Amino acid sequence: MKTFKGNVLFLDRSDINTDEIIPAKYLTEITKEALKPNLLEDLVLPGFSRADTEDKAVIVTRENFGCGSSREHAPWALEVNGINVVIAESFARIFRQNMYNCGMFAIELPKATIDGLFKDYAGKAVTMEIDVDGSQIVIQADGKSETIDFAVGEFDKTLVKEGGWVGYADKNY
Amino acid sequence: MGKTIAEKIFDAHRVDEPFPDTHVLKLDRVFCHEITTPIAITDLMARGMDRVFDPEKIKAVIDHVTPAKDSKTAEQGKILRDWARRHDIKDFFDVGRNGVCHAIFPEKGFVRPGYTIIMGDSHTCTHGAFGAFAAGIGTTDLEVGILKGVCAFHFPKTIKIVLTGSLQPGVYAKDLILFIIKELTVNGATNMVIEFTGPVVDAMSMESRMTLCNMAIEAGGTCGICYPDMTTVDYLWDFIQDEFATKEDALADYSKWVSDADADYERVLTYNVSQLQPMVTVGYKPDQVKTVAEVSGTKVDQIYIGSCTNGRIEDLRIAAEVLKGKKISDTVRAIVSPATPAIYSQALKEGIIEIFQDAGFCVTNPTCGACLGMSNGVLAEGEACASTTNRNFNGRMGKGGMVHLMSPASAAAAAISGTIENSDLYKA
Numbered sequence: 233m234k235t236f237k238g239n240v241l242f243l244d245r246s247d248i249n250t251d252e253i254i255p256a257k258y259l260t261e262i263t264k265e266a267l268k269p270n271l272l273e274d275l276v277l278p279g280f281s282r283a284d285t286e287d288k289a290v291i292v293t294r295e296n297f298g299c300g301s302s303r304e305h306a307p308w309a310l311e312v313n314g315i316n317v318v319i320a321e322s323f324a325r326i327f328r329q330n331m332y333n334c335g336m337f338a339i340e341l342p343k344a345t346i347d348g349l350f351k352d353y354a355g356k357a358v359t360m361e362i363d364v365d366g367s368q369i370v371i372q373a374d375g376k377s378e379t380i381d382f383a384v385g386e387f388d389k390t391l392v393k394e395g396g397w398v399g400y401a402d403k404n405y
Numbered sequence: 406m407g408k409t410i411a412e413k414i415f416d417a418h419r420v421d422e423p424f425p426d427t428h429v430l431k432l433d434r435v436f437c438h439e440i441t442t443p444i445a446i447t448d449l450m451a452r453g454m455d456r457v458f459d460p461e462k463i464k465a466v467i468d469h470v471t472p473a474k475d476s477k478t479a480e481q482g483k484i485l486r487d488w489a490r491r492h493d494i495k496d497f498f499d500v501g502r503n504g505v506c507h508a509i510f511p512e513k514g515f516v517r518p519g520y521t522i523i524m525g526d527s528h529t530c531t532h533g534a535f536g537a538f539a540a541g542i543g544t545t546d547l548e549v550g551i552l553k554g555v556c557a558f559h560f561p562k563t564i565k566i567v568l569t570g571s572l573q574p575g576v577y578a579k580d581l582i583l584f585i586i587k588e589l590t591v592n593g594a595t596n597m598v599i600e601f602t603g604p605v606v607d608a609m610s611m612e613s614r615m616t617l618c619n620m621a622i623e624a625g626g627t628c629g630i631c632y633p634d635m636t637t638v639d640y641l642w643d644f645i646q647d648e649f650a651t652k653e654d655a656l657a658d659y660s661k662w663v664s665d666a667d668a669d670y671e672r673v674l675t676y677n678v679s680q681l682q683p684m685v686t687v688g689y690k691p692d693q694v695k696t697v698a699e700v701s702g703t704k705v706d707q708i709y710i711g712s713c714t715n716g717r718i719e720d721l722r723i724a725a726e727v728l729k730g731k732k733i734s735d736t737v738r739a740i741v742s743p744a745t746p747a748i749y750s751q752a753l754k755e756g757i758i759e760i761f762q763d764a765g766f767c768v769t770n771p772t773c774g775a776c777l778g779m780s781n782g783v784l785a786e787g788e789a790c791a792s793t794t795n796r797n798f799n800g801r802m803g804k805g806g807m808v809h810l811m812s813p814a815s816a817a818a819a820a821i822s823g824t825i826e827n828s829d830l831y832k833a
């Protein structure tokens with residue numbers, strides 16, 4: 233199982249697509265590691281710079297994250313940068329499935345909860361950790377701690393615990 | 406309660422339901438191209454699992470960058486080619502015989518009503534035009550598909566779109582789907598199947614239905630679906646005539662892949678499209694749609710006619726009708742890429758290639774080319790392209806470039822005037 237703990241990158245925009253997460257010109261790479269320097273290179277978001285992705289483990293964002301191309305290079309580009317968790321109001325289907333297929337978390341929370349996260353924590357030093365068995369997000373900021381429950385399907389949780397879909401399917405089908 | 410076509414396909418293919426709302430389906434087809442498959446192959450090899458579930462059901466093509474443009478794309482082609490040979494995948498389309506995946510696979514008769522299909526490509530939804538459940542997936546799902554011939558999906562909630570009235574001359578499936586995406590928004594159909602039905606769809610060719618289904622993903626949809634009918638049978642007849650005595654028999658059999666009248670839908674939307682005008686995107690999201698008339702006069706630098714959305718013979722014929730006897734504006738350059746070798750040959754025979762060349766178009770080999778900004782027409786910073794493709798994301802056709810999505814008729818009109826305009830085929 234991967235680790236799901238660390239600093240948080242807040243991306244205050246909806247519809248961030250997989251071309252923005254990793255542009256098509258890098259799809260000729262044959263290793264995941266090669267994608268590392270180009271994560272979110274084409275993101276259109278005022279105030280954002282590539283340096284903001286450094287030392288982050290969790291992304292918090294808005295609606296329809298990961299729309300567009302099916303490229304699994306998008307979760308990989310996150311993974312090689314140490315980001316194994318994305319928390320959003322909603323995800324595009326293929327991206328969401330790709331995350332769980334890679335044993336990573338794509339967590340959906342209601343709009344009001346996401347609004348609250350942005351209001352309370354964006355711009356601050358904050359860490360989040362996923363308690364996998366308890367289905368909770370544990371947030372630490374200003375010496376205080378808060379937990380938020382989230383829903384995750386049994387299948388998705390199984391993929392996270394077994395480290396992905398290939399091993400599971402090979403065993404079962 | 407009746408069932409939708411997607412539910413019927415799920416019922417006929419379900420091999421397991423290991424968890425609530427996790428449906429593991431048996432696959433009829435796994436399609437592959439050289440961008441997303443090599444990394445799956447390499448990973449399977451690293452896991453010591455370099456096997457395929459059934460070489461007959463796997464079809465592969467090099468289409469995104471072809472012929473290879475550099476060492477990296479050459480390597481991707483080589484990995485796919487070597488793998489196809491190693492596993493005796495006979496339907497592998499290499500340079501010279503290759504075309505855009507979602508155009509060449511239907512053309513070869515690989516898609517049938519009731520099939521389940523996956524591909525590591527978001528526009529796999531195109532194949533739903535035949536009454537199949539066809540979904541884009543990522544590399545891990547592709548690996549499992551190649552290895553085991555299965556894929557897991559959630560229950561296929563469905564939006565039914567009923568299209569009534571009739572399209573005006575100069576208005577096409579592309580204008581219709583742009584309008585529908587505007588209505589649904591870019592995530593309005595996430596995790597859902599979109600059924601396209603009604604007299605307008607009944608009257609459409611398979612090519613137009615593919616254009617419609619192709620862009621289901623731009624509204625977040627898992628798959629676009631049209632019901633199989635005599636148009637479907639006619640298109641497939643060369644490939645299925647050994648299976649059925651008559652076309653009527655084929656139709657009777659395929660009719661099991663039609664939704665029941667009392668099926669349960671997430672939403673049903675009915676539109677009378679008789680007043681629909683040519684549409685165009687203005688912005689970096691496919692739901693940022695306006696009428697062509699609203700943005701008439703907007704300058705473009707490049708024209709691109711091609712792709713899995715609108716690179717078929719019907720599309721080239723329409724564009725040629727607009728271009729015949731005309732020259733493109735001095736202020737633009739224009740590119741046309743017939744989507745498959747068969748389409749290219751047909752266009753040659755009909756004199757369409759000559760019309761494009763006389764007008765001043767560059768005619769390229771069949772490829773995805775400029776559609777994803779990897780070759781054959783990448784834009785410079787600040788440039789705009791009038792394009793028949795399906796995605797207008799920022800940087801899609803080159804960093805800092807703007808893509809205006811439109812029909813082949815509108816793209817041809819833009820080539821002539823150098824600005825976004827309605828074509829002469831649309832008289833309003």
Ligand code: SF4
Pocket residue numbers: 469505506507526528712713714772773776777794795
């Ligand atoms: S033509 Fe464009 S959208 Fe279609 S498969 Fe090729 S790159 Fe993808």
